[in-house]
Amino acid sequence: LSIKAVVSTQSTGKTINTNYFTKFNLSLSMSKNEAGLGGKNTPLRDNQKIYLANVWYSWQRFTDSIKSVLETEWNNKKQDVSRYFSSVHHLFQFVSPKLLLISALPMLMYLIIFKSYLFLKETLHLPEKPHLVLPEIEFSLFRCLPHQIISRRWNVGFDMLAAFPYLFHFTLPFLFILYNVIMRKQRCVPIIYQYLWCAGWTNIIAVFVQFLVPTAPPWFNDSAVFDMSGEVISSAPNEAAFQRIDALIGIPWFKNIYGQSPLKYGSFPSLHVAWPTVIFLHQPWFSNKVGLAHVIWITWAALYSSHHYLVDVLGGIIVVVAVKLGMMHIWEPFSKKKESSPSSSPRSS
DSSP: OOEEEEEEOTTTOOEEEEEEOOOOOOOOOOOHHHHSSTTSOOHHHHHHHHHHHHHHHHHHHHHHHHHHHHHHHHHHHHHHHHHHHHHHHHHTTTSOHHHHHHHHHHHHHHHHHHHTHHHHHHHHTOOOSOBOOHHHHHHHHHSSOHHHHHSSSOOHHHHHHHHHHHHTGGGHHHHHHHHHHHHTGGGGHHHHHHHHHHHHHHHHHHHHHHHHSOBOOHHHHTTOEEOTTSOEEEOOOTTGGGHHHHHHHTSOHHHHHHHTOSOSOBOSSOHHHHHHHHHHTSOOSSOHHHHHHHHHHHHHHHHHTTSOOHHHHHHHHHHHHHHHHHHHHTOOTTOOOOOOOOOOOOOOO
């Protein structure tokens, strides 16, 4: 049905001629009795044409207005987006993508190895049952179990205080890099490379120890019930003390986090303490006191939540220090070589 519509607007008193040649697939088949006159243009058919033309014109005006609004918004947002990307480019202008990728290679290797734990366990026949020797080692060193003393008196405030560094643990590398880029700019470049290199190798060493010598955390040793054959009948959930946070907020937040980990028995060494220790050894944020406070905070949280023994904490710190010493005295690809100043040649007389 080809339509030529003439729409009169009452608001302005003007007549708008619009030519819309559009085909409508309309089922307007009418019998001769219904139409009154078969095949002739009756007033009923004319009214239908005018009505359809008005509807189509209104729809066109609506879509045009929507298009105009979207184009205006996009032009405004496009300037904001371009300014944002230019500011990000300005922040990272001193960072070499090639060196950044090289420094991040150990961390990427760690992620691949960690995510492939189930495959490696079946292929290499890695031990699955955890060793239960950490409480004995800890008691022989300290004559007590520090995590039981710290977690004996608990309350909601302490639970929240311990949960906070655990929630932001996985974002630490990104936050520390972003802090250096924003606050230190060009001075941050060697720090970022060395930090990623050290953190990556720390993770690789720790995860190999956890694969080859799986150790049970405190929440398991304190709650596990064994049968006569030594098989586990029941134990506390993986989230340990953080199950109180899940019950408080009504969301299984920590349960989902720890339930997705393929490695259940990886208490020693503690990477939760190792990561802030790596930051502490690479010019920590704000000051050395803040960096040390971060290490002490996560140490207390690990013991309070019964996720780690104090031996695990010391093991994580020892691995970080060993990797850093290896970087300083053996090799790391980002140390600045001091260029000897060219000596001035004697003038010929």
